Amino acid sequence: MNIHVIDSHTGGEPTRVVVGGWPEPEGATAAEKRDWMQQHQDHLRQGVVCEPRGNDVIVGALLTESQDASCVCGVVFFNNVGYLGMCGHGTIGVIETLKYLGRIEAGVHRIETPVGVVEATLLENGEVEIQNVPSVRAQQGISVQVSLGTVVGDVAWGGNWFFLAHRTPEMPELLVENAGALISLTEEIRDAVNALESESHFVDHIELFDDTPTADSRNFVLCPGSAYDRSPCGTGTSAKLACLFADGKLAEGEKWVQESITGSKFTGWVTLDDQRQLIPHIVGQAHICGDSKLIFDESDPFCWGIS
Secondary structure (H helix, E strand, O other): OEEEEEEEEEOOEEEEEEEEOOOOOOOOOHHHHHHHHHHHOHHHHHHHHOEOOOOOOOEEEEEEOOOOOOEEEEEEEEOOOOEEOOOHHHHHHHHHHHHHOOOOOOEEEEEEEOOEEEEEEEOOOOOEEEEOOOEEEEEEEEEEEEOOEEEEEEEEEOOOEEEEEEOOOOOOOOOHHHHHHHHHHHHHHHHHHHOOOOOOOOOOEEEEEEOOOOOOEEEEEEOOOOOEOOOOOHHHHHHHHHHHHHOOOOOOOOOEEEEOOOOOEEEEEEEEOOOOOEEEEEEEOEEEEEEEEEEOOOOOOOOOOEO
16 A cells, blocks of 8 residues: 655644545545544554654644535645644645645635545745634633743634643743753643643643744744644644734734744734734745655554554
């Protein structure tokens, strides 16, 4: 069995788009396809993104058919531990992949994800603007205790659930060389948030942010598999914009530049739809870095990956 993949990175964060060889999952919607994949094709997820073919950082994206005729495709995102509702950097990677394959040109393209349809505009300069699903701050001022003391933050939805907190002086600086310590800290924060006996949503992403002279904010984002996001994180930036808007610190249409721990940047802003829902817009750019065939030999003891 062979699977055809296109690799790209968006601001340093890799996306592996599956474009052939993976049997179409059953289901009418992207959400149903994701659920069917989880039950019947999870070995393919592991084989595509886990070692020895992949690593903890890679986000996979399976292109699927969409029942929505207005969509260029459907997509299901996944990583080393499971499935994602939405992925901002991955959507940018999908658009760059479709461009590379000659399936789209500059313009607006709709993509069905498990959490809804998103619009992605391929700009003439090669950048991609995502119009994400509606985002919202669900809880404000949640307090948890960790080894470094008290951490206070907000719970927000940007296509995935985030706990967002400002870096305190006791925490490591948001630098690549501190990644190990930051991973340990944010894992501790994630466990503490999810242990709360409250109406808090299950949070699988943690975002620490800080001031920086080179952007409006710098962040460190812990992903569900405990790898950190090399990009500023599209869904994390969406969650951040929702919090800023809720606090009156960001006006509709006002630009916000979010910088990642690696120094890559997304530009974001928000608009309100007819139902007064907050719609985040994120602009970033992806670059193709691989076009390959993954070989699955069932005599290989690690054929389906190391999970």
